[in-house]
Amino acid sequence: MRGTPWTRRRGFRSPIGAVATLVAIALLAVVAAQFWPPPAALSGQARAVDGDTLRIGDSRVRLVGLDAVELDQNCRDASGAEWPCGREARSFLDRLIEKTTTTCATDGHDRYRRVLARCRAAGGDLGEQLVRAGWAVAELEYGLALAEARLNGRGIWAGRFDDPADWRRSHGADDDDFWSWLMGLFGR
Template identity: 50%
Template sequence: MRIKDLLTAALILGTVALLADLLRRETTLEGHAFAVDGDTLDLAGTRVRLKGIDAPELGQECTRAGRPWTCGEAARRVLQEALRAGPVACTASGRDKYGRPVALCRAGGVDLSEHMARQGFAVAYLGRAYAGAEAEARAAGRGIWGASFEAPADWRAAHPRGS
């Protein structure tokens, strides 16, 4: 009976190790994409969340020169323009709470997350890898940094989906 228990334990450990390896693997997605919003792409029918940034939500408004400004729509347009550089290549390393791959994506060799932060249409998020690009945009007053805005995460909290 002892050998059977050892074999069962080895099989269970092997299965767990294999599953852990599969979860850690990076996935590559490539093709033509369009912007869903300022930090989400549709790549061949798969919604992909750009890693490291948080852009204004599509319905989010900011205030610029005392007037409402659809900064969420503007962020989507900036990302869509960046996608014109060519096919997109994304390396996904996880999923968000909605099940979307979270990925570092490039179009025409340009890191899309960095581009959005540098243009002032996204804040650095989780890990702050794009804090330098955000600081540059903030100092120059580009995008949302030339306006009054609510942080995208705070705006989402105040405007839950389906409400």
């Protein structure tokens, strides 16, 4: 029986093309590792600057995956009374890191020249602990901790607050000139 013009015979294909492709990918990975080494670790005694920023030695470290209320930000409790939630967030972070070594896996710099990192102290992820205690809004990675804090009315979720990004915009804290923004892109 002859094949029709619409059928195609499949024969044995040589694995040489697949092997060559895998070798090329492996070589590219080795070269990329030389140009983009894994993030450096930063470790030491830390102190809280605000609810989501630490200082370890000369480095300012911004925790990624969350946005804590700003240091000068106030929130309202369930009865409508104002309270200094930004200062409370910093105090909570200070308690997490006091008398222990903080270790951070760095991931670049932000436009304010802070090191972006995920940090741990006393065996726990600082970002997760901040979000779970209700001191920050968070991205999807901390979604379960955020849901738990909201459900239980912890920290800022016990009343009303402005989203930290909105609060910064309304208080002029997000204004930055072009050159600072550009230098931040290059980690300077």
